[in-house]
Amino acid sequence: MSGIVAPNAVAAVDGQRQWDRLMAMARLGAITGADGAPGVNRPCLCPLDREARRLLIGWGEAIGLEPSVDALGNLFLRHAGKEPGLPPVLTGSHMDSQPSGGRFDGIWGVLAALEAVQALREAGTATRHPIEIVAWTNEEGGRFAPGCMGSMAYAGHSPPDAWDAVTDGEGIRFGDALAEQLALEADIPRRPLGVVERMRPHAYVEAHIEQGPVLEAEGLDIGVVTGIQGSRWFLVELTGESAHAGTAPLSTRRDAVQDMVRAITALNRLMEDPTDVLRFTVARIEVAPNSSNSVAETVRFTIDFRHPDAAVLTARGDAIESTIRQAVRHCEVAVTERFHALPAEFAPAVVEAVARAAAAQGLAAKRMPSGAFHDAQFMVPLCPSGMVFVPSRRGISHNPAEYSSPEQLAKGARVLAQVLAELAA
């Protein structure tokens, strides 16, 4: 298959309109980062979030889309297909931000979906399947942990009341904040949570900024996302003995900092990867008593290990504890695995549709796994799923300096429009 499916719809994508909507959204929770970078702080279920949702609903209704909300606050805008009985193609992302976040993470996937659907409608490209734009509740997890609550509940991965008792920094319960928002949105039609009438979505496609430097570094337009890499998170606790930095001979010490250095050095060897695909990060360290002239009694450090290949993730992840135990000389060692997510592989039907659309539009594309989590992860067991990435300047995300240009985002929306047209055709 080649050539552009629905060329009129792709041509109808309006990069300036999409950018203007992004900037309008960015005013809701606008903050200023280092060097004056314009960021966003818009936690889920806060008044700013509700304002953003109303803005989105207004834009959707203006072009004839039907809004609905489910019990987790996931917000849908429905474009009707020619055959109402068919399952919908789902597309979207999230609208909440990190506390010191950027203007593109999440929200662009929602607005790209809106732009693509609007282009389809303006071009008169009727689809057999309905298309539903979705804004998932609380993807970031910045206010209420964990993230991806909306998509997890939708997918049946977790029960809808699983997080009711989770509190934010001010002690507000997630369940209460959600109930308040649902009450304030009582005028919006309610839909059942999850797969409606046992009808799985026909497909799920999520557009997102890459949040990594690969596309920019290689001069590419589109990331054809093949899946989401697996993750294993560990907490390592080393317990030695404190001592006076002036009196205790080095030969008698049980110095937890020195054993941490040995452990990380050994882990670096375990995690060597000439292909540069593996991600290994030690980024949180706590030393006690953390006094410059008292030898460290304990060190706690975290390991964030990710890989798209389940075999690598299992083999090297399982070797972490023994690697540390062999490296450490004086401390007691405790290694706790705190999170374990196998890699999620996207469906060929969606991956190939994204690749075809990019190629047909003459865009430079690359197949790549996603390093970050996304709501798409939880759609994988439900229906053929995939993602479209656009470049992130210097790979910066979760930061006001996050940036993708209007033209880069327009290219992403055009690819999404073609993919939706093809999947919903």
Add this chain to the structure above:
Amino acid sequence: MSGIVAPNAVAAVDGQRQWDRLMAMARLGAITGADGAPGVNRPCLCPLDREARRLLIGWGEAIGLEPSVDALGNLFLRHAGKEPGLPPVLTGSHMDSQPSGGRFDGIWGVLAALEAVQALREAGTATRHPIEIVAWTNEEGGRFAPGCMGSMAYAGHSPPDAWDAVTDGEGIRFGDALAEQLALEADIPRRPLGVVERMRPHAYVEAHIEQGPVLEAEGLDIGVVTGIQGSRWFLVELTGESAHAGTAPLSTRRDAVQDMVRAITALNRLMEDPTDVLRFTVARIEVAPNSSNSVAETVRFTIDFRHPDAAVLTARGDAIESTIRQAVRHCEVAVTERFHALPAEFAPAVVEAVARAAAAQGLAAKRMPSGAFHDAQFMVPLCPSGMVFVPSRRGISHNPAEYSSPEQLAKGARVLAQVLAELAA
């Protein structure tokens, strides 16, 4: 020279009386540490400190010693010599403790001096020189930083009002706390601060627990302290760039934790010392943003480097910054030296007196530098100075688990008695 000088005085040292006084002092600010260890929390210039001083004065007056206090609150108990015009031999230590301190650090040096002088008096061992027992104000620096204020002001190292504006954790100014204490001790004769009438002390001897494991490990009774090793303290700041732990390829990262590991590994090589005399400690680490899935942007860590040999201290200390710069791969490096104290060498006259006393009493002794700071350091430019160490169980100090046995402390007091008798003879 051999044999015991003043054998009657040495025999008059009463280990039980010394221990009972130590335990009486330990009740003032008694705390309980891990495993029920009985510790002390008695900050300087607090009501407990004043109570301890009154107790000491009472014991001193009961045996005929004359108390006096100077403008820094340093407390003296004077034993008159046969020739009142001669400069005094000074002996003592400090009575304040760390916030979670032990029962021996500092206070034993004061009570050993009292015990030794009492034994001299009871044995009728008259001395030509007066002997003054001193309790220096604020050696620990736990409540008001820095420590050693009393001895520094006495020695003219710093002006007496240098620390007036220093505040404790509750915002109380050192100057105000000192003025309050001096007012409450208005009944105690006041003496001029520092060297009285340009008369330098004849000698200074300080008894102290080792605070290190050497004497215990080698089965020794007495440390003949040859000096206080020099110290250089550095703050190292590495500035890289934060990035998403899932998306940023390792090849593109500027990971401050990884550069810290490289720096410490290189410093370990620089600081190698088969003689086990050198002390090199990295014990305080601060990572930012210190989030498990965000590559570290900055790491700050401290270096505490000590050595008794000024040449080693200078050569290796001066090589620290270049060693770090050569080891670090991606971060900006800033190295700041925050403290630089050259080694203090004790006078042969005092060192040999301590060695002779230990040998004459059949005690197992070793010449050794002090790893920790002491008030004695500031007496070195003023007069022939030295110290006597006794073993610390497992080298533990600044901790309720700090312990030296009654017998070990009695041996120390006997050595001190002989040294005082010899120096003041």
